[in-house]
Amino acid sequence: ILEEDVHREITQFAMSLVEDDEDEQERSVEDPSRRSERALWIVSCGLQAAEVKKSSLKDKNQCAGLYNSVLERVILPALGLPSFEIRELAVRAVSALCVLDSSGDTSRNLGSFFIQVCKHDSSRELRVIAIHTIVDILLSITSFDRFNDAQDGDGNGENLIQTLLETLMEASAYEEEELRTAAVEGVSKLLLSGRLEVSSEILSRLLLFLFETEAPPRLRQCLSVLFPTLVKMSADARVALEEATMFAVCACAKRTAKARKKQRKLNNATITALDENEPVSTSSPTLVLLYILELLSSGSRKDGIHGQLAMSLLNWILDYCAKEKCDEESEDIVKAIVKGLARIEFEGIESESVRKLQDALDIVLDTLDLNNKRHSKIQ
Structure with missing residues (x-):
């Protein structure tokens, strides 16, 4: 050194x-x-x-x-x-x-x-x-x-920081693998260091990257470490992850429906339902929801965050039932939610909240006329 x-x-x-250089001869040599x-x-x-x-x-x-x-x-x-x-x-x-x-x-x-x-x-x-x-x-x-504050009163400093952050998030969506990986790794560093505020918008985007099979392996490895670490070290991250759940699930369902339409167009025939074990880029959003539930369960906090998430999921289904016409994308989301409800944990919440959730679940199951009620029963 x-x-x-x-x-x-x-x-x-x-x-x-x-x-x-005053020496013209030396200048011409080099x-x-x-x-x-x-x-x-x-x-x-x-x-x-x-x-x-x-x-x-x-x-x-x-x-x-x-x-x-x-x-x-x-x-x-x-x-x-x-x-x-x-x-x-x-x-x-x-x-x-x-x-x-x-x-x-x-x-x-x-x-x-x-x-x-x-x-x-x-x-x-x-x-x-x-x-x-x-x-x-x-x-x-x-x-x-x-x-x-070091600016000349024109606010350029704040604008610059915001622009730098926006540029970093934009780079995470580039097609080039090296650029995407560098940007996602940078966002992960900023989140873990506390320099970037955790938000549901950022987490939902990173969740989609994690389950995208076409994403670079290094990018997915980075995110597979980021989420468990972030959830354990920050209560705000757990709340933001809960808020990001439905956005991520709906985005995956939209991607699934798009993949099905593309496949039908190629085959010129209706294809069968996709295997649940297939990548999220071409499969049900169930994997994303189950992964989020697992992350929230791994946190040290026992104050019933699953209860809030469960109510959000049930409300989405009730809104779905109120629609006159439902598409294939919505049906995939409902299937994912019903399977996710079986994994819900309710340690640390009041019995009254559990009762309300039970009533809401009964209404949802009756409305959908599902036969697997016992598998989704809140324990």
Whole structure:
């Protein structure tokens, strides 16, 4: 690991490489792009070393001035060069600068740059780097409030943070596997670190990614760890997961109905019901509902959150019964709910609430004229 003085010396040397050379003969011998690449490589090494030694830097004000000088004289001019290698080094150097600057000034000035790279750059590698940098920026900001207050009163700080978060969520839906995986991993880090507020909208989207068989394995592995961890460490996450249940179940049912229609069109015939063990992208939403119930059961809290979820499920069925015409998608949801009710647990709730749920369930079963009432009976 380079010490502070060594880091300063090599950085200053790198800056000298891009200065005008009075020796015309020497200038003609060495390719300018090669000089820029060498300078950026040295800068990147120095910044990475400084990032590791960040806590031990003594004169932070002097270092901040040096970083700004490096940014203006070495890094920014290289961002517009056509060479991918040079642009990659420059983007990595800017990323390191954003993390090093604890004041947030560099992030405020260059945050929009990474948003543009993430959305519009032609290089997939640079877009992945931009996603990682957006996550690092959001993790490195010590206080979002102070970050916002440091603006000139125009609210750009708050808008920038919101835009960074929105860009990250948009990237999670990209078709490219590398981009989706990097974005989902970043969202998971922000959720677990508490930098991103847990919401039902975010959890429902991540749930669909988890059960999507076409999703990259690394993405699904990340989410398979995220959900159990999040539920155990946060009561708000359990409530948000409950609120996300019906949205996720309905979205899966819609995807199932769409898959059936596509298959019918291909076969030009009606297909049989899909196997329950098939992936959620082409199967019943039952697996999603059972997974959510299992997650909620694994939490340490015993205050009857399943009771609230059960009432929500039953109310959905009653609304379904009130419809004059029901489609195949709704029928799949009802089947999933009925099977999920058999897994409901009611430890820790009042007997009066259990009685109301029992009455509601009886009404639902009578209305649907189901024969498997004993399997869905609340114990």
